[in-house]
Structure formats: structure tokens, C-alpha cells
Amino acid sequence: MSAVIDHGHGDHPHGPAPGLMRWVLTTNHKDIGTLYLWFSFCAFLLGGSFAMVIRAELFQPGLQIVEPAFFNQMTTMHGLIMVFGAVMPAFVGLANWMIPLMIGAPDMALPRMNNFSFWLLPAAFGLLVSTLFMEGGGPNFGWTFYAPLSTTYAPQSVTFFIFAIHLMGISSIMGAINVIATVLNLRAPGMTLMKMPLFVWTWLITAFLLIAVMPVLAGVVTMMLMDIHFGTSFFSAAGGGDPVLFQHVFWFFGHPEVYIMILPAFGAVSAIIPTFSRKPLFGYTSMVYATGAIAFLSFIVWAHHMFVVGIPVAGELFFMYATMLIAVPTGVKVFNWVSTMWRGSLTFEAPMLFAVAFVILFTIGGFSGLMLAIAPADFQYHDTYFVVAHFHYVLVPGAIFGIFASAYYWLPKWTGHMYDERLAKLHFWLSFVGMNLAFFPMHFVGLAGMPRRIPDYNLMFADFNRVSSLGAFLFGATQLLFLYIVVKCIRGGEPAPAKPWDGAHGLEWSVPSPAPYHTFSTPPEVE
């Protein structure tokens, strides 16, 4: 343990290097966490603006604002940027900031690699976004980039897309290795695994999911690259390959990926709900096992994304029941959150509002997921707006509300100032209303048969789509308010005490606010 502590001047903490180079060269987990979070927010606004283009085009039937080809690029880039640029880096940023503080470590285990894994991201996404300006346009085959759309029929820029995926995959893998090494090797003495905060637990499991499936994603894009440029036929029927194979390999990555995007939010909510209920978390041990169970099950359900490709009945039954089984550990978690709130002294500051909305709305997304898991019903729902409604309900009020809740919860620790509670509540309510207006009507148009990824639609869907668009504009504009709240909080505000939330527990609240540049140079005592 002691080998990783800075021997030379452990007792003389020094601040960050001056100037811009601080951010380029930094190996400090707090700096890198901040970089990740800002990067993620920029990607969130960019991916969000693409969503605004989509919703503007869908505001009324017919083609009015963009060409269908550009619309396809917008749906593709919106998905790619939100998944890989906004949600995943936000959680890596939270992990960088909070995991060392939560387990009493002085920094991440591999600080230089940490720097490198962040700085790969601007390169990856610079490359990805630059394809929009290339001849033939950017990726237009959907974020799932099914072959042969992404091979035989892809625009020229697909090679840049492949390289971008490789870069961000390497970045995620390095980030995950760093998290595992930190959690397994740098815990303060006395911080046993079963004493770790749940955020650390869920991130540890997420990190294992990442190193298991990101290489498979790298493999599938490598196969695409070889099909496109080196004459192989992994996915080309003409050469003896099979396009359906693409979907199997992709979803072998893709399904664990959706848990990568939600498990850290589970962890954050499991910290926030006890704090504002002023009760310890109900069922800590069952939470840990439920997370492990979800992670395991995520590897054996991938074909539920492909019920319509022509799987034998036995296969459809297996994947249908395995998928429904995920509702059991997820139900355990929801039960535990609700039981934690039961008879607690609840207060509803912004983090708690987002956390409670998370529990309710994520559960709605879970229920529509159960509907989609029913193979014969899925034949009807497949590729309709019902699917869009489902995964936006688990990703927006799931992953993104989890990130907002975490941001408000830990902002006082990061900045040393309290955020503006009144504005934060306004941010919550506008987001809540906007998000539900945008995505709830999609259930109805989806059940009625409106297909996804099409820039035009039947007249009968016009009213619901107008509501969706208005909700989306409201949700999108509201995020500028979030930017304002965060900037205001960084610049000043009521000074935050070391523990701004009276019901909070954990080592992160034992250091002053803002957290000093170097913390836990000597390991803390864990009772």
C-alpha cells in the first residue's frame, strides 16, 4: 500500500500546476474527473442539439427541415454521442472524483494512464464529429451500425467512425482497468469490500462489464474494417458470411453496455436516497448481490434485441425468460430504495428529487422493457417508437437523472459552494415535465405502429408527435439552466461545510469542501 503514496513530499501537499498545461498534463483524479464531466456535458449538449434537429423535423408530418439522408445521420450521431460521449464519460468522471474519496485512497491506481484515457476521448469524438463534414456525410446507419448498412452501403466516412470507436473503446478499457485496480488495491485499511459504498460496488461491477465487452465491440468494428477494406466476408453473404452474425456479436456487447450505463446510477441513487431519508440503506447486501446478478444476466439475454431475425422457438423462449429474469434483481433494488424511504425523515432537495424521479421513471422504463421481452409481442413492437420510448425512459430519467442527482449531491464537495437550490428545483421540474412530455406519447404512437428512424410519418401520429417535440424542446432548453446553475456554483455561493447534507455518510464527507487537491495522503481510519 505505502508504495503508491508520494514519498518525497507526502506531508507538504501542493496545489495544481498553474496555467492551461495543468489540464493537459494532470494526473490528479479530481482534475481528470472534472475534465471527464465537462467533456460529457459538452457531448450532452451536442448530442442534444442533434435530438432537437430530429424533433424539429418530426414536429409535423412531411419533410420540411432536413433531407432524409441528413436525418439518418442525426439519429445515428445522436445515439452514438449520447451513449459513448455523454453517459459513459459522465460516469467515468464521477468515478474518478468520488471513488478515491469514498475508499480513502490518495488517487487512482494508475494516474498517468488515467490522463491518457481521458485525452483519447476528444480525439475519438473529434474524429467522429468531423465525418459530418466529409463528402457523403457521416454515419447514417443507426447507432447500432448493422451490417450491411454499415459495410456494403456505408458512406466513405465509415472508416473514421471505426477508428473513433476503437479509440473510445481503448479509453473505456483503460478507465475500467484503473477503477478495478483502485478499488481492489487502494482501499484504506479497514475498508472491506462489504463496507464499500454502493457507488463503488456498482462501478467495480461496471468496470468488469467494460473489460469484458468493449473488446468485443472493438472486434466487431475490426471485422467491419476488414470487410470494407481487406476483402474478408464476415458479414457479406456473397462471400459466405452472414449479416445476422453482426447482430449477434454487436448485441453481445450491446446488452451489457446498457447495464454499463445504468449500474453506476444505481450506485449513486443508493447513496442519495439514504442521505435524504436519514436512514441507512435498506438491504445493502442484497443490493450488492442484485447488481452482480444483473451483470451476469446481461450476458445471456442479447438475442432479445433480434427476436425478428428468425431464431428457433426454443431460442426465443430462452432469451425471453432470461430477459424477464432480470426483473427479479431489479425489483429487489427498487424494493430496497422504497423501503429506505419508508418512514424516513424525507426532505426533497434537488438530488433527492432527481433520485426519487429516477426510481419511479426507471421502473416505468423497466415495465415497458418487460413488455418488449415477450417475444410474440415484440414482433409487433420491434423497431417502432415503443422501443424508442422504452430506452429513453431507462436512459434519460435513468442514467441522466442519476448523473444530475450525483452532480447536485456532490457539487458542494467539488466546488466548496452550495448550488442555488431554488434554480436546481426549477431545473428538476422543467426536466421532469419536458422529459415525460417528450417520451410518454412515444409509447402510444409506437403501439399504433409508427416506425423509428424515419423522417416522415402518417398523419394520424401528428398530435402526439407535436407534444413530443414540444416536450423535447423544453427538456433541451432546460439543460442550459443546468449549465448556468453549475457555473454559478463554481463561481460562488454559500460556503459549503465538509458535510453539507446532515444525513450523509461516507469518507468523502470527512474531507473539507472543496476537497483539497490531495486527499488521504495518509489512509483514514475506517471503523
Add this chain to the structure above:
Amino acid sequence: MSADLPTARLIRRLLLVVVAMFAFGFALVPLYDVMCQAFGINGKTAGAWQGAQAVDASRQVRVQFLASNAAGMSWEFRPEQDELEVHPGASSQMLFVAYNPSGVPMTAQAIPSIAPARAAAWFHKTECFCFTQQVLQPGERIEMPVRFIVDRDLPADVHHLTLGYTLFDVTERQGPVARGAQ
């Protein structure tokens, strides 16, 4: 990288997992083919079959033939007859006609598929134009044979099989040697 020993060992193990999972992604390719054949999933037929069987004259199976072009393929492509009635165990033949109406030499590859998919394991091709690629000069027309045996052990509830071919234009994949040969 940290000089810390347990950390270095852990990193090595995790990197090994990463490499193994990358390899696993590629291992899914042959695994997929094996699974498809084992469970008779996607109607893929095996390569050339050798052997003969006694004819089961008590049973008749209807074999239908389909020919279709992949996107962008300009050839005329059709079977000489739409269907045959065959006895399991008997060797039968069907001719497919291909015609290149374009002004350039082209190379094509036919990809077979059987429906219902689970019957593919009992459909043996002893000779097939799909085992090789076809090169046709501008305006050239050829007849291409497929010889096949429906296995005597074909499940009793299968009375009707469809053998479909999709014709792909592989001129671009062929490389200049094949194109220059004409």
C-alpha cells in the same frame, strides 16, 4: 505505471482478459456457424456431399426452386423448372439459367439457402454451381446444374422443401486477374 507489485500483477491479468475477450469476439464467427449447423438454424447447406443412398420409393418430397438477385445484380437468373417431385435417396438434377445482359464481363457467386431451415441437414448437394464462381462474358448465357439427394432420414413431417439461390455480383471482389482472363 505504478511500480506497486500487486497492482502490476492485477493489471497484467486484466489486460489478459481484454485480449481474451477480443479473441472471443472473433471466436464467435466459427462458433456461430457451428451453432447454426448443429441446430439447423439459418438454412445454410454444407459443401459437396459424397455417397449414395438406396431410393425410398414409398415417399415423395416436393422440392421448389427459387432464384433471386442480390441488390445491384443485373443478370437474368432462373431455374428451368419451378419444382420437382423427388424420392428420398434418389439423385436428382435441376438446371439454372444465367444470362449476363450487361456490356462487361462479370463474376457472380450464388449463395444457397434451404427452407424450412431445420431440413438443411438432410439436403445433400453432390454437385452445385454454387461451389464455384461464374464468369460470364457480355451477352453470354449458361446453364448451371445442381445435383442433390434428399436424405432418407428426412423427418417424416417435412413434405416440401425450398432451395433458394441468391446471386451476388462479386466482380469487384474478384481482382483484376479473373477479369483480365477474358
